[in-house]
Amino acid sequence: xNSKRLLLYFFLLFFFFGCKxxxxxxxxxxxxxxxxxxxxAQATEVATxxxxxxxxxxxxxxxxxxxxxxxxxxxxxxxxxxxxxxxxTGGYVSSGAILAQYSQASVQLKIERxxxxxxxxxxxxxxxxx
Numbered sequence: 001x002n003s004k005r006l007l008l009y010f011f012l013l014f015f016f017f018g019c020k021x022x023x024x025x026x027x028x029x030x031x032x033x034x035x036x037x038x039x040x041a042q043a044t045e046v047a048t049x050x051x052x053x054x055x056x057x058x059x060x061x062x063x064x065x066x067x068x069x070x071x072x073x074x075x076x077x078x079x080x081x082x083x084x085x086x087x088x089t090g091g092y093v094s095s096g097a098i099l100a101q102y103s104q105a106s107v108q109l110k111i112e113r114x115x116x117x118x119x120x121x122x123x124x125x126x127x128x129x130x
Contacts, residue, residue: 074099080106 081103087093 076100078102 082100083103084101085099086097086101087099093099
């Protein structure tokens, strides 16, 4: 147990005293970081140029992945057979536009089925009346 404690103390001493920052022997710390003492900072020469907007007439070929900013996935709440599709894949659509049309046969079958269920429920109701 004592050897573990001694080893722990050794690492703690090494961590606290061995990790303090040092500057190179030939340069003072102010020379390495001129923002601490701006009077000792040296000016850096910079070249500038004026820019202006102009059309870009060059062809650029690149490989990459493009994504639309306004990409939406549309789901239908109704089911059935799709009869007509009024847009092409990747085409543009406007708000409120009709995108597709379902077959009327499946809708008519659902209406008839609902009417039969209503008729059956009415007959059952009437048979339970005294």
